Amino acid sequence: MSNTPRGVSPTSFFTDHYELTMVDAARKAGTADRKAVFELFARRLPAGRRYGVSAGQGRFLEGLAEFRFDDEHLGFLSDHHVVSDDMLNWLAEYSFSGDIYAYAEGEPYFPNSPIMQVEATFAEAVILETYVLSVHNYDTAVASAASRMTMAAGGRPCIEMGSRRAHEESAVAAARASAIAGFASTSNLAAGFRYGLATAGTAAHSFTLLHDTERSAFEAQVDAMGRETSLLIDTYDIASGVRNAVEVAGPTLTNVRIDSGDLLEEAHHVRRLLDDLGNTNTGIVVTSDLDEYAIAGLRSAPVDSYGVGTQLVTGSGAPTASLVYKMTTREDHHCNWVDVAKRAQGKASRGGRKYAARRMDNGVATAEVVTTGQAPDWDTNHRPLLVKMVDGGEINTQYTGSTAVEDAAAHHEQAVAELPSAARRLQDGEPAIATVFELQ
Helix, strand or coil: CCCCCCCCCCHHHCCCHHHHHHHHHHHHHCCCCCEEEEEEEECCCCCCCCCEECCCHHHHHHHHCCCCCCHHHHHHHHHCCCCCHHHHHHHHCCCCCCEEEEECCCCEECCCCCCEEEEEEHHHHHCCHHHHHHHHHHHHHHHHHHHHHHHHHCCCCEEECCHHHCCHHHHHHHHHHHHHCCCCEECCHHHHHHHCCCECCCCCHHHHHHCCCHHHHHHHHHHHHCCCCEEECCCCCHHHHHHHHHHHHHHHCCEEEECCCCHHHHHHHHHHHHHHCCCCCCEEEECCCCCHHHHHHCCCCCCCEEEECHHHHCCCCCCCCCEEEEEEEEECCCCCEEECCCCCCCCCCCCCCEEEEEEEECCEEEEEEEEECCCCCCCCCEEECEEEEEECCEECHHHCHHHHHHHHHHHHHHHHHCCCHHHHCCCCCCCCCEEEEEEC
């Protein structure tokens, strides 16, 4: 065994062993090329949540474009006898050629919402299972938490700053997902580079500790960054920090930041002191393990923006959206479509190709309507939810890249505004709207 790490895996290797062995066995049985529909959905929302926010579709599509098996990775499969030689030949030519329908990124979802449907041969669709789930479970968990946080913030900007609490690639995904749910900026430069997100950041406590005095640290920061910066005032004593910040930067200092203590009490003290010193336009940024409940608790405080890290990138108590990817219909040996469903207790699924719409009443959502059978002719009281993102293997680039993130953020703002007032409650409760199944 070599001590040299292998190269970075293509997205096709972000998968599980059994995805490939299933296809290998199905090819031997002559069933791998049967057409099938797989559905991504959640049986339930995390405990107490009123809605979830779908996210990850764009990242998945970007990865789907690179979902290939190169010689190095085929060699690994061969060396470890994972699949047969016939299967290796099939993998060498793999390229997804099916259709994918999905909720728009940023769209709220509810129990059993058909967030994504993948239609292709069994082989082409099932091999995507792990990758579909790993992307969407994480991004959706973060976006759902972020939406609760931005809602609790009531229009005050939120800054994503959780990179050091997550895997390096998860940190980028979290920044992207939080932007979809309304976060104003991120500390993560890779996310800014890849997706055009606004990045922000100034200095940490170590910068203050590096200098002989807090004042000299503030002077160095202002000299380098100007007065449109945030000075961290709690390295030593907060009141002294405020005075030093004002003396160094004057009344045009943009922000001071508090990262410790009783944030509610400290924010009031800092606001009074800033005003007394003439810095009435200097804002207050608070950080320190914030979640949606802490943000809501600071509504009455004179806080101008929130920096959120650990709780955001870990889903604020729900680190996965618990999405599943299940076959719902397939062709039989006569090429007739047969609806299929899992019957296991506690893990049952609903068979059939799904269509979904948000039922509206005077601009307010009243139900998540899911139908099976023929495509319905939705009336004006229903907003269709599924859009075609892949057509015959061709990825619609409208749903990828930086523009897609901007579009998703705008869509999320509009779609959440449609939800009834119950969606804004942080207390435990039932989903904001019910999921209603109808037959066509």
